[in-house]
Amino acid sequence: MEEDCFDRLTDDLLLSIFNKLGDAKSLTRCISVSKRFASLVFEADTVFLSIPPRKHNPLRRNLFKILIGKLIAKPLHFFHHFIADRPDANRKVVSFYSPKEVLKHFRQVKTMHIELPSDGGKTGLMEGNGSLLKWKARFGSEIKSFAILSATSFQRRVQPLSSGDDFSENNGEVLTDGQLKLQIVLTISCLLAASARHYLMKQVLEEHHALENIIASDAGKQGKVCMGKDEVAEIRNSIKSMVATDSSLERTRVPDLSMRLWYAPVLELPENGYIMRGATLVVLRPNGDGQIGNGRKSGLFGFDGEECERKAYSEAAREMMKMKKSYLMTMESF
Template sequence: MFPLSVSDSEPTDGFDGLPDSLILLIFDQISDVKTLIRCRSVSKRFNSLVPQSDSLLLRVDRVISTTDSDSDDSLLITFLRSIFKSLHDFIYPYKPLPNVTRIQNSPTQILRGFDKIRELEIELPSSDLKLDKGAVIKWRAEFGKTLKSCVIMGFCEGPDRDGGLKMRVVWTISALIAASARHYMMLEVVREHKNLQKLTISDRESEGVVVMVKDGLEECRECGEEEVKVGESGVWWRNNRTVVPAVRMRLRHEGKLEVGDGVKMEGATLVVVKPVGKGGESEAEDLGLVRGAFGGRGEAEEYGEAVEKLLKRRGYLLEMNSF
């Protein structure tokens, strides 16, 4: 028998033979931030490579603020109720999202150890809107330093309680407020991660999504560290949300719509929102935005047929001041 050499008797780690670039590719496929943070404790090599991951998914379990009210009712609900009471009270004080710098384990703090993020998806624990039972709203908004566009689709799964135009405007304002609050919550993340080229902020219930791409991210960073900025469009950030500029909305509505395998949508409504002076004058401009929001795979694809039918309906133009 021959004695074993040291190299023969000691187990080897298969990862030692893999180049860093391949391990980083594996980390990018994992993408989940919490899993990657656990990977840092595996070895010194993993600890040094994990922060270089450039494609991340952060699922936020909960958002805690030391300034949260003890009240069970969200002031956003109070805001919505005020609209039903009076058309003059559209912009009623609502419960602001907490300041991210004061949240324990906020996205900003969790991501601070990652240096080279290029694509980031944030998934919030729940949707923002608490509407009547049976009401369904789906929306997609794109931002730079402020709103660039928003597409909203709403309908009732049961008998439509038909609030008419007022109800559709409530849906639209609710979605815009939710989008602007999400955008504001991510401003610090955008400023800290200079390599970021795409940011998506969605929710676990797939209600709405905020998207920022390269041009919008750069535009947002140019605003600097100021919490309030006054320009040609007025105040950009206020009350822990991004101010929605004056917008033009093209609304299409169908009282009853049947799609797919006999699925019935009551009060189906499609709204395309763009800032005044930023296009949107032509109905043809709606097409790309709408199909970009509801023409992809996954849950959005389910609404593709309804969207195509609504696009053939007559559109009604509405304008709304900044709020």
């Protein structure tokens, strides 16, 4: 009989291969290969799970479109009124299948990456094919840091800038009232998306006690929520009380935040060959958590995307934080 070469491999080496494979769907299929594979697959300590979207429900309401119409036309305090007075607004409409069923057998997993459906890509606030919206959040028991990078246009530079677009002496420009309101609505919508993902991650942590690192991103690579070893340990220490508090919201409550915003009408990125128009960087931290401005040292700006684009995003964040002019605001808990 023809020899099975896999029999020459030790269990540790097979597990190393499974960890490199990572994808939960592929790992599950390996169960049917052999009894030996079936006995080892669920001992993998690294898992990537891409969750398919649910079928479209024509009756589903678009919360973000409601927010745009209401908030741009009315004072900003409407948002808190809207959240407080509408019970349905506090409930997250689940547009994807729960990962619990797929992941329940992976009890040894230490590193997990969950990819959610992109849900139409952008939040509906950024328009145009060349527009950009990226965000990254770090959570423990609550939000630790949050960064949003957006632009009306993000393209490779094909020719030198015109004299009117020279950015060399730009220290930041003034936003109009309409632009500022739009940025606040954009920030709120990203915070809602992040807090909903964090709520899902807490549910996963309840059932996977070996987990040390977890990321929740989306298929469109727009934003991601990260929790490292220290954040996971923090959330485990208080997870019982948090679940009892948050069960009615189906998302993590956003605490009082300090917000800093930088804006540039034109931003040239010579290191990576890109140019951004209508570029905005927003950084948020909990109130009393120190001065905003050290994101480039803490890895806050590790936005998702292709490798060449990720470097451009980091360059953009570094350059914008050098500007002398910025907006400082506070945001109440919701």
